[in-house]
Amino acid sequence: MSTFNLKAHMETLGQQARLASVAMARANTETKNNALYAAAAALRRAQAALLTANQKDLDAARASGADDAFLDRLTLSAKSIEAMAAGLEQVASLPDPIGVITDLQHRPSGIEVGRMRVPLGVVAIIYESRPNVTADAAALCLKSGNACILRGGSESVLSNQVIAHAMHEGLKAAGLPAQAVQVLDITDRAAVGELITLKQYVDVIVPRGGKSLIERISKEARIPMIKHLDGICHTFIDASADVDMAIAVSDNAKTQRYGTCNTMETLLVHRDIAAAVLPRLCALYAQKGVALRGDEATRVLVPGIAPASEEDWSTEYLAPILSIRIVDSLDEAMDHIARFGSQHTDAIITQDRQHADRFLREVDSSSVMVNASTRFADGFEYGLGAEIGISTDKLHARGPVGLEGLTSQKYVVLGNGQIRTE
Numbered sequence: 001m002s003t004f005n006l007k008a009h010m011e012t013l014g015q016q017a018r019l020a021s022v023a024m025a026r027a028n029t030e031t032k033n034n035a036l037y038a039a040a041a042a043l044r045r046a047q048a049a050l051l052t053a054n055q056k057d058l059d060a061a062r063a064s065g066a067d068d069a070f071l072d073r074l075t076l077s078a079k080s081i082e083a084m085a086a087g088l089e090q091v092a093s094l095p096d097p098i099g100v101i102t103d104l105q106h107r108p109s110g111i112e113v114g115r116m117r118v119p120l121g122v123v124a125i126i127y128e129s130r131p132n133v134t135a136d137a138a139a140l141c142l143k144s145g146n147a148c149i150l151r152g153g154s155e156s157v158l159s160n161q162v163i164a165h166a167m168h169e170g171l172k173a174a175g176l177p178a179q180a181v182q183v184l185d186i187t188d189r190a191a192v193g194e195l196i197t198l199k200q201y202v203d204v205i206v207p208r209g210g211k212s213l214i215e216r217i218s219k220e221a222r223i224p225m226i227k228h229l230d231g232i233c234h235t236f237i238d239a240s241a242d243v244d245m246a247i248a249v250s251d252n253a254k255t256q257r258y259g260t261c262n263t264m265e266t267l268l269v270h271r272d273i274a275a276a277v278l279p280r281l282c283a284l285y286a287q288k289g290v291a292l293r294g295d296e297a298t299r300v301l302v303p304g305i306a307p308a309s310e311e312d313w314s315t316e317y318l319a320p321i322l323s324i325r326i327v328d329s330l331d332e333a334m335d336h337i338a339r340f341g342s343q344h345t346d347a348i349i350t351q352d353r354q355h356a357d358r359f360l361r362e363v364d365s366s367s368v369m370v371n372a373s374t375r376f377a378d379g380f381e382y383g384l385g386a387e388i389g390i391s392t393d394k395l396h397a398r399g400p401v402g403l404e405g406l407t408s409q410k411y412v413v414l415g416n417g418q419i420r421t422e
Contacts, residue, residue, distance in 0.1 A: 006186070010194040013149055014201030016179040017122045021147035024180050025119050029096040031174050032143055036092035039170025040085040043135065046166050047081050053158035054131065061129075061155045069259040069318055074129040074156055084135040084163070087380075088170075091139040094384075097403050098145045101412060112414040117407045119145035121203035124195055125388065126151045126217060128209035131159035137206075138167045138181045140388050144406040147180045149202065151195060153209070154187035161185055196221040206401070208389045211316070226401055228366070228392040230316045230342035231261030233374045236333040236359070238350035239272040245371065246273070246349045247281045252373040253347065255288050259318045261390060262345050262367075262377040266313060266323045268333045271297070274326050278302055282324075290320045297326040313340040330355050334362055341365065343392040345377040366392050366399040 024032075043050070054076040061074055097117040104114035123146050125137045134150055141148035152160040164183035171178050184191055196205055199222045206226045207217040214229050235253050237246045253264035269277055274297070282292055282302045293308040305324075312323040313336070327333045330348075337346050347369035348359040356370045367377040377400065379387025384402025391397045397405035 006188065006190055007194055009186075010191065010198060011201075013182055013184075014122070014198040017147040017149050017182060018201045020177040020180040021119070021121045023177050024142070024145045024147050025098075025121075027145065027174075027176060029098075031176065032096070032145070033092040035142060035170045035174035035176050036088045036139055037170070038173035039135075039139075039167050040088040040092075042166035042169035043081065043085045043088065043163065046162055047078060050076060050081055050159060050162045051078070053162045054156075057131075057156050057158050064155075066155070070129055070155075073259055074131070074159075076131055076159060080132065084132050087132075087136060088139045090380075091143050091403075094143065094403060096143065097407050104414075109420070110416065110418045114412050114414075115409045116412045117404070118410055120406055120408055122147050122149065122201055123204050123206060123388075123406060124149045124151070124198075124202045124223070125206045125208065126192055126195070126213070127207070128153040128213060129155050130208075131156045131163060133208060134160045134163040134183060135167070137388055138164075140403060140406055142167075142171070142176075142180065144403045146406055147182075149182045149184065149195065151184040151192060157185055157187055192217070193220060196223060199223050206389050224396075226389060226391045226393065226397055226405065228261065228342070228344055228390050231263070231318075231344045231390075232266065232314065232316050232340060232342040233262055233264050233345045233347075233377075234266045234268055234333075234337050234341060235264050235347045235349065235374060236268040236327075236330075236337075237270060237273060237277055238330060238333075238348055238352060238355055239270040240351040240355070241270075241273060241277075241349040242351060243273070243276050243280075246277050247284065249347070249349055249371065249373050250277075250281055251284055253375055254285070254290060254322050255320070256373065256375050258320050260375070261316075261318075262374050263318070264322070264347075264374050265315065265317055266325065266336075266340070268336060269298075269324065269326050270330075270333070271326050271328050274298075274301055278324070278326075285322065288320070290322050292322055292324060294324040295326060298324045301326075316342070330358065334359065337363055337365075344390065345369065345374045347372060347374050366390065 101114045127133045167181045168178040207214045292305040308323045343365045345367040346365045379400040379402045387400040
């Protein structure tokens with residue numbers, strides 16, 4: 001009886017992706033857009049099959065003891081499937097970055113020098129429970145001229161297979177290789193170990209998921225990565241903040257959705273405005289079932305909440321839990337963010353333009369906001385279409401990574417027979 005050879009199988013997937021990436025790099029904008037529109041139509045046709053597959057995934061996740069936040073990330077509905085299909089069409093409507101030449105300059109020698117956007121090649125994306133990532137990631141890789149290998153979590157394997165089939169229908173309808181989007185159906189964790197070492201075939205890895213997943217891949221990968229580890233996001237309510245605005249924005253930043261990486265986990269409030277803001281805001285949180293943990297000054301203003309520990313300041317809850325600290329100045333707030341933050345997304349609520357400008361300049365995060373909810377930090381809201389993930393790294397791509405983040409640049413030189421004489 002033959003034995004399945006995982007290493008050889010992953011090698012084959014890598015080879016197929018590399019070959020497909022050549023065809024994708026050559027594809028023109030119209031062809032790529034046709035593939036996306038056809039995939040969107042296929043996804044709509046597959047709604048019933050996808051809902052059935054997703055229900056099976058949900059049943060298995062519940063049986064294994066998954067919590068509510070996890071199940072929320074895994075759940076699909078007719079509305080979310082339509083959003084996925086619309087997302088594919090939105091990516092098709094975005095400008096194609098591939099082949100665009102920028103910064104063209106005439107040199108004294110007579111040549112022109114510029115830079116051209118080119119695909120990265122093969123992108124491997126490893127993620128956990130969100131099936132919509134399969135469609136989003138495939139769409140962005142397709143439009144940016146890349147091939148991709150997608151490895152979703154074992155808990156969403158049936159949902160991902162249906163989505164992958166729709167993507168393959170779209171690719172084939174446009175005359176592109178189906179191997180440009182390969183979704184692993186192997187749930188063995190060893191498959192990830194093989195994938196992240198395929199450096200001869202894979203050009204970049206994008207891990208999306210929990211801290212343990214990203215830590216593991218960061219440790220074991222032999223391929224460049226686009227990643228963020230934690231989403232410890234802060235909102236600082238400055239002394240000059242409009243109280244009603246501060247309450248509305250801070251409420252939204254925490255309660256609009258709990259299980260996302262751009263959800264606020266720590267609220268910082270200037271001492272001069274704390275009495276006007278915190279009792280009202282904390283009453284609102286209490287109505288919504290948010291468990292509050294505060295420093296000593298906060299607990300004086302809002303009796304009955306739990307004390308915040310040192311560990312709370314550096315915890316990404318992904319749950320209805322919020323830490324609150326009262327600070328004496330903008331500098332103290334920024335020092336707290338520098339010490340405990342994860343360089344993901346941080347916001348200030350203020351009417352002081354100088355404080356806003358300082359916050360924008362000095363807070364070293366991938367997204368920094370003034371008078372807006374941290375929940376805006378994603379590709380769709382930034383006009384990037386879907387996003388491949390959020391990067392807190394400083395090289396290549398930072399913040400929400402859309403089409404441009406999945407490209408590189410090469411220098412191009414345009415001449416008319418020039419030769420170098422010196």
